[in-house]
Amino acid sequence: MAFKVLLHHYGRFISPSGRKFVDGIVATVDPVELSNFSSNQMKAILTKCLGYDENSAAFLYMKKPNRSLDLGLVLLDDAIQDIDSIVTYTQTYQNLLHVYVSRGVIPTCCGDQLEDGGKRKKKTDKPSCSKKLFD
Template sequence: MTLKVLLHHYGRFTSPPGREFVSEMVATVDPVELDTFSTDQVKLILTNYLGYDENSPTFLYIKKPNCSFDSGLVPLADAIQEHDMILTYTQTHQNRLHLYVSRVELSPLVVTEQHKDDTKKTENQGKPSCAKKLFD
């Protein structure tokens, strides 16, 4: 399966709540083979074509469909390991994968919220949520 990757880069995440990705540029990579898609491939594009320093820490995220940036960000490496997650995401967005490039690690608040969501997952198994719809 091929897809189009939209790299949202040179921007930054604002603070929660109501987190946004602002001051961004968007680069399009098309076509991309889903079977060979990797974080290494994205990092090569960032360094060879978009001018990123290969030694600079760079974090890659996708946002789960129908979720906010506050609760729906997933590291790209995790999403690639869950092949069904990428398929669900691309099908929702007409074979487009929106990828967010951050040169600054997410604040501890977001990491804490994601951890809380994982902890509450067992408590909320009967309740609908973004994580429940996509990954269970």
């Protein structure tokens, strides 16, 4: 099964309630094969394609379909443990998976304020990555 990842990055989460991801950009990773999908591969894209420092802390979250960012964020590592959830989420989003990058810590219950520990880079043209990173 192949799907497309919309990688929301260089932005930051604002505090709940009504949490949003602001000042960010979206990188499209397409196609992604479910059998090769991992958080390590997403981190490789962040460093090799998008210019993130591999030593800086970055937390990856997946957004559940039809949920707000206040209630729908799940750690990507946790979601990958349950492959059926990835299949369900991508089918609900018409083969799209929304992944968010946080440079600070955001609790899975989404009840605390996010610490913005990362520096944003200047916005440039929309980045993209190729399947070669997954081979």
